[in-house]
Amino acid sequence: MVDFALNEDQLQIQKWVHDFAENVVRPAGHEWDEREEMPMPIVQEAASIGLYGWEFLLNTMQDPTGLTLPVAVEELFWGDAGIGMAIMGSSLAAAGIAGIGTPEQVMEWVPQCYGDANHVQLGAFCVSEPDAGSDVSSLRTRAVYDEANDEWVINGTKAWITNGGIADIHVVVCAVAPELKGRGQASFIVPPQTKGVSIGQKYKKHGIRASHTAEVVFDDVRVPGRCLLGGKEKLDAKLARAKEMGHTGEKQPAMSTFETTRPTVGAQALGIARAAYEFALEYAKERKTFGKPIIMHQAIAFKLANMITEIDAARLLIWRAAWLGKNGGFRNGEGSMSKYKASEVAVRATEDAIQILGGYGYTREYPVERWHRDAKIHTIFEGTSEIQQLVIARNISGMRIE
Secondary structure (H helix, E strand, O other), rough: OOOOOOOHHHHHHHHHHHHHHHHHHHHHHHHHHHHHHOOOOHHHHHHHOOOHHHHHHHHHHHOOOHHHHHHHHHHHHHOOOOHHHHHHHHHHHHHHHHHOOOHHHHHOOOHHOOOOOEEEEOOOOOOOOOOOOHOOOOOOOOEEEEOOEEEEEEEEEEEEEEOOOOOOEEEEEEOOOOHHHHHEEEEEEEEEOOOOEEEEEEEOOOOOOOEEEEEEEEEEEEEEEHHHOOOOOHHHHHHHHHHHOOOOOOOHHHHHHHHHHHHHHHHHHHHHHHHHHHHHHHHHHEEEEEOEHHOOOOOHHHHHHHHHHHHHHHHHHHHHHHHHHHHOOOOHHHHHHHHHHHHHHHHHHHHHHHHHHHHHHHHOOOOOHHHHHHHHHHHOOOHHHEEEEEHHHHHHOOOOOO
């Protein structure tokens, strides 16, 4: 039985995050968007209250309903998506470790993605490359095993990496057997201050500008054998099966991480959409034309009615996917459905909010133009809308649709 009534703990967390978003995050959103810098003072403040930290992530992951994390993320991104991404960016690296790492690796490395309230650290999950975005089977970053020293040597360049180059912990997906394409990949921990890691270009982005996004260059980076996530015995067995049997049905390391995080990414988009809807609703009730509030005109009222309907529909898809992720798994690409729907809703809702505000909505004096810029990335990163449709189509058909 699925019950989407939030329990008392979830309601308290929802209010706790919302209060932080309202009082700390939203007032700072415009400033850090203009500065296009990582808002470390706010990340530090989030760490001081326990919002940024591995304990918070662990508590949400232990929730058997799966709803606590998307509920919290929606509230945080309702405050501001750029700052929200700065606070949540390390969680993808942590999820990459938790998804395929051994218990010992999880205990050692996940806390180091966050540090503590006195010494904040960052994590980065490195998958995309200049010539391999959606096509993660074509990764060129190589990891070669040096058996004499029990080390892996990593060479390559990663692109579009949140916290890239400034992170303490980089989780890097590499080709170890390129001839096997996606079946010949493995994930590695690159510990803090490892030689050979450098920042390439820092991207100047359309939206979520408070989140640091950059290239990361790995030049003869040597990491100990114990930094191979899952361990070498497990990797050797997987490669042997792939060579002997062809497609083994095992998921690529990057895809395993993305699949579990898609409802959370959908919740990010949902928070932006809700912020835009609420702002436009209040504006429409106060702004008057032809002697009455503009919400009394059907052209405006119907836009708002459609916005809240689509937002509520997206939330239900996200909550269902989050619940399924904890209770039996996805059957028809429900994780992709939730991310696809929410991201498209966010783009449309923020565009409609600008339209409702008219000329004011197009200026930086009002936040809706920033929210519109922030929303768009959700149709692109962690799987474009087209990739989500492909995943859904493959799941419902059982066929390898290209």
